[in-house]
Amino acid sequence: MVITSHKRNALIILALISIVLFYHSCASTSTKSSSVPNVSGSWFAEGNGMLVLTQKGDKLSGTAEPVHPGDYWGQGHRNGGNVTGSISDDGKIVICYAWGDGTYSEDIMQLSKDGNVMNGTWNWYTNQSKTTSNGSGQYSLIKK
Numbered sequence: 001m002v003i004t005s006h007k008r009n010a011l012i013i014l015a016l017i018s019i020v021l022f023y024h025s026c027a028s029t030s031t032k033s034s035s036v037p038n039v040s041g042s043w044f045a046e047g048n049g050m051l052v053l054t055q056k057g058d059k060l061s062g063t064a065e066p067v068h069p070g071d072y073w074g075q076g077h078r079n080g081g082n083v084t085g086s087i088s089d090d091g092k093i094v095i096c097y098a099w100g101d102g103t104y105s106e107d108i109m110q111l112s113k114d115g116n117v118m119n120g121t122w123n124w125y126t127n128q129s130k131t132t133s134n135g136s137g138q139y140s141l142i143k144k
Helices: 005-026
Strands: 041-045 049-056 059-065 081-087 092-099 104-111 117-125 133-143
Touching (some): 049 081, 081 104
Antiparallel strands (some): 041 049, 041 133, 049 059, 059 081, 081 092, 117 133
16 A cells, blocks of 8 residues: 555644544643642552652643553553643542553542542543543552
8 A cells, every 4th residue: 555645644634633632632721720639749559650740720741650560551561651631629630641552541530538549440542532442440549
């Protein structure tokens, strides 16, 4: 199959649009911060590793990395990735991961009342449009 430069450019544009849409779905359009809990810092998930979050208002960014030998994030044994997301006033957190292996995850978490634990679900996708799921489950993150 021969890919012309027009087809290649169209594929590149489509990929870029998909990336923007994926990250947009994980980011809040609001910038309020007065009553939004602060979740900046390091969060540990047993067997997975460390999630390090930076928060500006209700927007989150960061990284997820293994800590100990044998740590991995999810069924695909992913070893690390970049994170975007958002948090609402009620402590609901949406975290989107772009993994180094080209897959994506989205977590829906709830912050505990004391602010030291996130509990929730994860969904792992083979593409940014979230049309093909590779699995899902539940887990917790503990503030370090």
